[in-house]
Amino acid sequence: MLKSSPTHSCLLLAAAVSEPTQLLKQRLLELLGPAIAHFTRNALLYELPLAFRGCIALGQGLLEDGIFVGQAIDEAAENYERADAACVWLLDDARDAVESISPESRTGYWFLHNVPLVERKRKKGEAAVRQTLVVNPCGPTPTREDHNKLSNRMCLAFDRGEHASREDVQRKRQLTLHFLEECSRASKDWYSERGFPNAQTC
Secondary structure: OEEEEOOOOEEOOOOOOOOOOHHHHHHHHHHHHHHHHHHHHHHOOOOOOOEEEEEEOOOOEEEEOOEEEEHHHHHHHHHOOOEOOOOEEEOHHHHHHHHOOOOOOOOOOEEEEEEEEEEEOOOOOOEEEEEEEEEOOOOOOOOHHHHHHHHHHHHHHHHOOOOOOOHHHHHHHHHHHHHHHHHHHHHHHHHHOOOOOOOOOO
16 A cells, blocks of 8 residues: 655555465565556655555465455554654565565565654654565666656655655655665665676766
8 A cells, every 4th residue: 555745635545365385475565566566656746746654564465356355455554654764675575475475586676774763753753664665666687877857857756746845754754865875875785685796886
């Protein structure tokens, strides 16, 4: 489940398999990774760029009269607005499925990240974080030019909103730019681990 800024539009992306074996769960998520990366990246290229945040849940569900219901939908609905940056992160079952894929076979659309959360730690008011896998909107093969363009469009998505000057919006903007730098690092690492340390990624 995804939510955009600055329009605050919500989008539910759902996929289902009839027999949820571990292999099918893995394949499903390996398809969702690049699909969501492509979608969130292209959403920034509109005349009014949209920055999406959200989460991915995995679980049992039913399709009734064209409407998905069930555990995964409930979990996504409870968590999709928790990230304090424009990123898409995995809830526990989805993360477990991706991590069960051998590192050699895993695509470069996932990496481990400390996702900043909207809620604050009670005692000190510090930002709470949740370490989990996130979707890399750059994918495994971006260039520095691609990264700069993505960052500029992301800034525009935040700066054009009617509440652009608000403290919480500025914080999300800054945390999102940090997230994109982490995407760049993850892309380099993905290539380096496969024997191409000097690949021209961002």
